[in-house]
Amino acid sequence: MAVPVTAPAEQARQVSARHFVRLKLRVMANNFRGQGWRVALFLVGSLIGLWFAVGAFFGLAAPGLIGDDKYALMIAAFAGGLTVLGWLLLPLVFFGVDETLDPARFALLPLSRRTLVTGLFAAALVSVPAIAVLLALSGLVVTAGVFGGWSAALVSAVGVVCGLLLCVAGARAVTSAFASMLRSRRVRDLAAVLLAVVAALLGPLQIAGLAAIQDTNWDRLGGLATVIGWTPLGAPWTAGIDVAQGRAWAAPVKLLITVATIVALLAWWSRSLESAMVGAATAGPARARPRLTGGVVAQLFPRAAGWLRRDRFGALVAREARYWWRDARRRANLITIAVVGLFVPVMVNFGGFTFDSEQGFSAAGNSSPVLVSLSMLFVGLLAAVTLANQFGFDGSAYAANVVAGVPGRLELRARITAFSLYVLPMLAVVAVVIAIVIGEPTWIGFMAGALVATYGAGLAVNSFVSVLGAYSLPETSNPFAMNSGAGVVKGMLTLLAMVATGALATPMVLAAALLGDAWLWLGLPLGVAYGVGAALLGAYLAGDVLDRRQPELLALVTPRR
Amino acid sequence: MTGEHPALELRGLAKSFDGKVAVAGVDLDVPAGSFYGLLGPNGAGKTTTLSMAVGLLRPDAGGARVLGQDVWADPVTAKQMLGVLPDGVRLFDRLSGGELLAYHGLLRGMDPAVVDKRSAELLDVLALADAGRTMVVDYSAGMKKKIGLACALLHGPRLLVLDEPFEAVDPVSAALIRDILQRYVAGGGTVIFSSHVMEVVQRLCSHVAILAGGTIKRVGTLEQVRGDRSLEDVFVEVVGGRTATGEELAWLSR
Numbered sequence: 001m002a003v004p005v006t007a008p009a010e011q012a013r014q015v016s017a018r019h020f021v022r023l024k025l026r027v028m029a030n031n032f033r034g035q036g037w038r039v040a041l042f043l044v045g046s047l048i049g050l051w052f053a054v055g056a057f058f059g060l061a062a063p064g065l066i067g068d069d070k071y072a073l074m075i076a077a078f079a080g081g082l083t084v085l086g087w088l089l090l091p092l093v094f095f096g097v098d099e100t101l102d103p104a105r106f107a108l109l110p111l112s113r114r115t116l117v118t119g120l121f122a123a124a125l126v127s128v129p130a131i132a133v134l135l136a137l138s139g140l141v142v143t144a145g146v147f148g149g150w151s152a153a154l155v156s157a158v159g160v161v162c163g164l165l166l167c168v169a170g171a172r173a174v175t176s177a178f179a180s181m182l183r184s185r186r187v188r189d190l191a192a193v194l195l196a197v198v199a200a201l202l203g204p205l206q207i208a209g210l211a212a213i214q215d216t217n218w219d220r221l222g223g224l225a226t227v228i229g230w231t232p233l234g235a236p237w238t239a240g241i242d243v244a245q246g247r248a249w250a251a252p253v254k255l256l257i258t259v260a261t262i263v264a265l266l267a268w269w270s271r272s273l274e275s276a277m278v279g280a281a282t283a284g285p286a287r288a289r290p291r292l293t294g295g296v297v298a299q300l301f302p303r304a305a306g307w308l309r310r311d312r313f314g315a316l317v318a319r320e321a322r323y324w325w326r327d328a329r330r331r332a333n334l335i336t337i338a339v340v341g342l343f344v345p346v347m348v349n350f351g352g353f354t355f356d357s358e359q360g361f362s363a364a365g366n367s368s369p370v371l372v373s374l375s376m377l378f379v380g381l382l383a384a385v386t387l388a389n390q391f392g393f394d395g396s397a398y399a400a401n402v403v404a405g406v407p408g409r410l411e412l413r414a415r416i417t418a419f420s421l422y423v424l425p426m427l428a429v430v431a432v433v434i435a436i437v438i439g440e441p442t443w444i445g446f447m448a449g450a451l452v453a454t455y456g457a458g459l460a461v462n463s464f465v466s467v468l469g470a471y472s473l474p475e476t477s478n479p480f481a482m483n484s485g486a487g488v489v490k491g492m493l494t495l496l497a498m499v500a501t502g503a504l505a506t507p508m509v510l511a512a513a514l515l516g517d518a519w520l521w522l523g524l525p526l527g528v529a530y531g532v533g534a535a536l537l538g539a540y541l542a543g544d545v546l547d548r549r550q551p552e553l554l555a556l557v558t559p560r561r
Numbered sequence: 562m563t564g565e566h567p568a569l570e571l572r573g574l575a576k577s578f579d580g581k582v583a584v585a586g587v588d589l590d591v592p593a594g595s596f597y598g599l600l601g602p603n604g605a606g607k608t609t610t611l612s613m614a615v616g617l618l619r620p621d622a623g624g625a626r627v628l629g630q631d632v633w634a635d636p637v638t639a640k641q642m643l644g645v646l647p648d649g650v651r652l653f654d655r656l657s658g659g660e661l662l663a664y665h666g667l668l669r670g671m672d673p674a675v676v677d678k679r680s681a682e683l684l685d686v687l688a689l690a691d692a693g694r695t696m697v698v699d700y701s702a703g704m705k706k707k708i709g710l711a712c713a714l715l716h717g718p719r720l721l722v723l724d725e726p727f728e729a730v731d732p733v734s735a736a737l738i739r740d741i742l743q744r745y746v747a748g749g750g751t752v753i754f755s756s757h758v759m760e761v762v763q764r765l766c767s768h769v770a771i772l773a774g775g776t777i778k779r780v781g782t783l784e785q786v787r788g789d790r791s792l793e794d795v796f797v798e799v800v801g802g803r804t805a806t807g808e809e810l811a812w813l814s815r
Contacts, residue, residue, distance in 0.1 A: 033579070295659075295663075295673075295676075295677030295678075295680065295681065296659035296660065296662050296663040296676065296677055296680040296681070296684075297663045297666075297667065297673045297676050297677055299657065299659050299660050299663065299694075300656070300659075300660040300663040300664055300667075310667060310673040311667060311670070312667055312668055312670055314667065315663070315664050315666075315667030315668050316668070318664070319653060319656065319660075319664050322655065322656060322660070323653070323655060326655040326696075327655055394653075395651055396647075396649070396650040396651050397650065397651045397652055397653045397654065399617055399647050399650045400652065400653060400664075400665065400668070400712070401668070402616065402617055403615060403616070403617065403640060403643065403645045403647075404640065404665070404668040404669055405616075405636050405637050405640040405641075406668060551616065551617060551618055551619045552619065554617060554618075555618065558650075
């Protein structure tokens with residue numbers, strides 16, 4: 001065989017998944033270098049994750065430890081199924097995926113798609129959540145082992161590992177596909193609808209689940225568990241239990257289902273990955289804008305902000321308002337608020353729905369002002385916590401405001417105003433819709449009051465968090481991407497901000513519990529006053545801090561290259 | 562006031578990142594009305610120095626004054642007289658060019674009518690009028706530099722600080738930027754810009770400073786620094802470049 005002239009002198013060495021894993025670990029380590037507080041937050045977050053994992057481990061091992069195999073299958077199917085669902089949906093709604101290794105960076109390297117996907121997949125497995133889940137679900141191995149001996153334990157262990165692979169592959173495939181949808185401006189509305197539908201499915205599922213539990217009809221649940229066990233959601237987790245309970249023939253079939261699903265998910269991921277690598281730079285053609293009236297100042301101000309004065313405050317609000325819509329990352333957050341804000345209260349307050357055969361599907365009327373206030377509190381703090389890294393959204397572009405010497409208080413007030421242009425109407429819709437759905441229209445007033453109060457208190461808290469605890473977001477167009485390490489850091493900060501906000505907003509719940517009917521009238525004015533006052537005070541105090549550390553903040557939000 | 566104070570005065574500016582020294586004590590006087598070139602190889606500390614001079618990065622030691630006003634003690638007054646084009650910094654690129662100009666103008670406290678008028682002129686002169694409605698994120702590299710320059714010029718600053726204004730700019734746009742800057746200096750403004758392109762510096766600048774390894778190696782008027790040699794020779798000598806002997810990289814030629 002003739003050797004071509006251009007053949008490399010030595011054979012190129014095979015790139016394996018090991019390289020990607022080492023690259024990821026190295027990038028993570030470098031991100032931590034010289035940032036003590038990041039390491040500390042990462043450790044604390046990891047410990048909390050471990051704590052929950054150990055708790056879940058014993059929960060899942062419980063049937064085995066107690067020696068009662070009646071519920072073994074049920075626990076495996078439901079806990080495993082919920083885990084898979086969580087991995088699929090939570091990254092979309094809350095946490096984002098770790099894009100330490102941005103696929104776009106590999107676009108120029110001579111790697112086959114197969115190598116790239118397996119490598120990125122292996123790297124994705126090296127993460128705290130993946131390890132925690134592996135640890136937690138290993139409880140199933142104990143259960144299987146107690147009832148079925150070594151063979152069942154072995155099958156169960158294989159099943160759990162396959163299940164973890166399924167979770168990670170699913171999370172990657174779904175976020176990657178969703179991200180490439182959001183990237184294109186044309187289908188972004190479709191994507192929003194899709195997310196809404198997915199979240200909407202959660203509601204009825206939970207209602208059905210709660211109703212079933214209330215019925216304590218364990219036979220029906222057992223049937224459901226068997227069905228789930230044959231879907232990809234439950235197959236990997238129940239294989240070991242099947243062996244233990246004498247259905248050894250089922251185990252290979254279930255493992256086959258799992259593997260086939262993983263392969264399908266990886267194939268799907270690899271397709272959307274291609275578009276992420278090639279199409280990352282272009283966001284589709286810019287839309288032609290028909291209106292040509294007025295000067296540049298008139299262009300800057302969106303119609304919803306047209307009432308603002310044409311001064312510094314107005315410019316800041318107008319720019320922020322445009323950004324909440326034009327920046328895919330921010331838009332994804334707005335969609336999340338809208339969807340979760342509507343469905344969580346429905347789920348919480350519909351816990352009392354029953355499937356009584358004579359009454360049909362009706363509210364049992366056990367929704368109380370306190371419960372409603374609590375669910376409103378959740379929506380309010382979820383909305384406000386979106387601003388916890390508001391400067392991180394800007395990235396290095398924030399330099400423009402530093403150079404112009406924008407006073408901190410003005411800056412924060414303007415950001416709060418712009419965000420509220422979107423959020424306050426949403427909150428109003430939430431209050432009205434929920435009040436009507438639970439059949440208590442007179443509650444609209446204090447529900448809106450609780451919403452605004454929590455939202456305002458949350459704005460105050462998050463003004464501080466955003467100034468003191470900012471972190472940089474990677475400059476990719478994936479709205480779900482974030483830097484490694486930042487994942488745990490982000491979670492901790494978000495949690496802190498939510499707890500503080502919740503504490504600040506508890507007076508609203510207490511008032512709802514104690515004041516009775518008077519609260520129906522007092523709730524709205526007092527709540528709004530409390531919220532607006534808290535937000536203004538927060539912007540006033542945090543603005544002072546911002547004035548002193550503008551350059552430091554800029555350094556924090558500038559991505560390191 | 563202009564007569565008494567240099568347009569930009571840097572005293573002992575120093576900065577290190579994670580124990581690695583980036584700038585080790587820079588003293589520099591930029592006389593009012595000068596066209597000042599800050600030369601240096603990659604990683605010499607040009608961007609760090611200019612960032613500290615305009616208040617984007619807090620120095621470990623030393624200070625900066627713009628026309629006598631301390632940038633760090635009295636930032637508001639100093640920043641009013643400054644126009645800045647930072648390098649490697651994103652603009653608010655999800656605004657269109659016109660919107661970005663309006664934002665910068667209003668942020669500087671300008672009258673909306675003046676913002677409209679000047680923006681229209683700037684977009685016209687910089688040949689960006691057609692792209693006025695395209696988002697900046699979709700601009701080419703040269704267009705981004707031009708819109709950044711327009712934002713820095715909009716409020717009529719006394720001192721322009723430009724980091725790599727000619728990087729990644731095509732010759733036509735570069736010529737345009739040169740013309741505008743020369744007119745600005747002729748009209749009494751002061752420009753300091755960083756670059757590692759010798760021809761541009763040689764053609765434009767009245768004063769030159771060569772920065773390497775975080776310290777100023779040569780400083781003075783163009784003639785003083787250059788002497789009777791070419792600026793490039795001086796630069797390579799100061800920075801300590803090397804030339805390939807031909808032994809290494811033999812595999813490049815087959």
